[in-house]
Amino acid sequence: MQTPIKKVVIAGGGTAGWMTAALMQKVLQGQIEIELIESEDIGIVGVGEATIPPIQVFNQFLGLDEKEFLRETNGTIKLAIQFENWRVDGESYLHTFGAPGANVGFCNFQHYWLKAYKSGLEKSIWEYDLNYLCCIDESFNKINTQNPLFEMPYAYHFDSSLYGKYLRKIAEKGGVIRTEGIIEHIQQDPTSGHITGLQLRSGQQINGDLFIDCTGTRALLSQKTLGVEYEDWSHWLAADSALAVQTNRFDKTLPYTRSIAHDIGWQWRIPLTHRNGNGIVFSSQYMSDEQAHDRLINNLDSEPVNDVRKISFKTGRTKEQWHKNVISVGLASGFLEPLESTSIHLIQSAIVRLLKLFPHQGIQQSAVDLYNEESKTEYETIRDFIILHYYVNERNDSDFWRDMRTLPLPDRLAHKIQVFSDVGEIFNDQHDIFRDASWLQVMLGQGILPKDYHPSVNQMSDAQLSDMLAKVHAAKRQPLAKMLPHDEFLTHYLKVG
C-alpha cells in the first residue's frame, strides 16, 4: 500500500538543506509539513561561492529581491570563468555564459567565423560575445531588451553560508520547522527498509514519510543507512583534495571567476564584496598537502583573513539518488570539483526534479526511475565537460598534465570531441546543463579547431561574410556604452531601492 506523503524531513542544513526547505515550502505550502534538522556542532562545509545563471530562476521563484539577495550574501556579478594556463602556460580564454554571434538560418555562427578565421581573420570568436566584451572591460549593467543579440546571461558569486542563512529566514517564515541537534539513530521499517524516523542525541524523535539526505559527505541516510552505492569517478578526475582560504578583497571586483591552472591542478579566485574566496584543487597522487599549501599561499592577490582549510573528496555520485523513501541532495548525492561551479546548480535541479515528481499519494517506482535516470545523465554530462578541460591540453610541465592527455574517455565525450573536430558541430543531451556555446568555448579554448566548416557558408562571398561579421561585432559592442565598471554598478545598484 502506498503511504501518502504528509511530512518531509530534511536532514542537514547546509546550502542543500536550506535550498530544499525554502523551495519545497514555497511549492507545497499548506499541503505537507517540513522539518529540517541541523547541528551547529557539526557545521557546514562552508565553501561554494560561484554559480551559473539558472540560480536566477531559483531566486525569482522564491520571490527574492535581487538587491536584497546581493546585500545579504555579499554577492557580485559573474559573467564567465577565465581559464588561465589550461591549454598551455601563459594563455587564457573565457567560458562565458553568453554566446558568440548570432545564428544565421540553418547554420551556427561558429561556421561563419571559422571560414573567416581560416582565411586570416584576426578576431577570436569571443569578440562576438557581449559577455566576453564586458569581462574584458570589467564592466556590467542590467540590460532590458528583447533582442537576443544583446542578451547577457549572468550568475553570481556569493557567500554560500550567508545564502543558507538567508534562505533559512525565508523558509522558517513560511512555516518550516528547524530543529537543532545531532542525528544519532535512524529507524527503518523492518519490512520495506524505508526510513521511518531520526533520533537525536537529546533523545528527541522525529518521524516522517519522506526524507531528504542533505547531510553532506557524511550521507547519513542514503549511503550509511540504506547502503546506496557510490560510483567512484576518480579514474577520470584525479583531484581528491582542496585547500581553501579567504583573503581581503581586491581593489577591483572582477565580474568573473578566475581558474588558474598550475603544474599540478588549479586554483580559484572568487571576488565577493567583502572578501575573496581562494583555493587550490589538486590530486594527492601528484602533490603533497605541503606543496599545495605553498603553491596557494604564494599565489594570492591579497592577505589571508583566516587559516587554510583542507577538504578531501572523492569524485563521483551515488548510484540511486532516490532510493526507497530517501532522496540525496547536495554533497550527499556526490561531488564534482568546482571547476565549472556546478554543485549548487545540482542542488537546484535535484529539488526541482523532486518537486515535479513529488509523490504526494505515495512513492511510485516509475517516478523514482525517471528521477534516477535524469540525475544520472545530468551528473555524467557535467563530469564529461570537466574532463574536457583536462584531457585536451598541451602542457608539458608535469606528469599530471601528460597523464590527463591519455585518459580513456567516456564514450559520449570522445564522440563529442570527434564530431566537433571533424565537422565543427556540437550535439547536446537534453539533461546537459551546458549548451552549445559552453562546449564551443571550452573546445576552442583548449585548442580544438574544427577541420571543416559547413558548406552553406560558401553561399556568401568573402566580402559579404566579412560585412556580416563586422555588423555582428558592431552590434555586440553597442551595449558597452551603457555599462559601468563592476564596482560602480554594485555600489549604485545596491544603494537604490
Ligand SMILES: Cc1cc2nc3c(=O)[nH]c(=O)nc-3n(C[C@H](O)[C@H](O)[C@H](O)COP(=O)(O)OP(=O)(O)OC[C@H]3O[C@@H](n4cnc5c(N)ncnc54)[C@H](O)[C@@H]3O)c2cc1C
Ligand atoms: C573546495 C570546494 C569548493 C566548492 N566550490 C563551489 C562553487 O564554487 N560553486 C558551487 O556551486 N559549489 C561549490 N562547492 C560545493 C558546495 O560547497 C556544496 O555543494 C554546498 O555547500 C552544499 O553542501 P551541503 O549542504 O550538501 O553539505 P554541508 O554544507 O556539509 O551541510 C551538511 C549539513 O548536514 C548536517 N549534518 C551532518 N551530519 C549530521 C548529523 N549527524 N546530525 C545533524 N546534522 C548533521 C550539518 O550540520 C550541515 O548542516 C564546493 C565544494 C568544495 C568542497
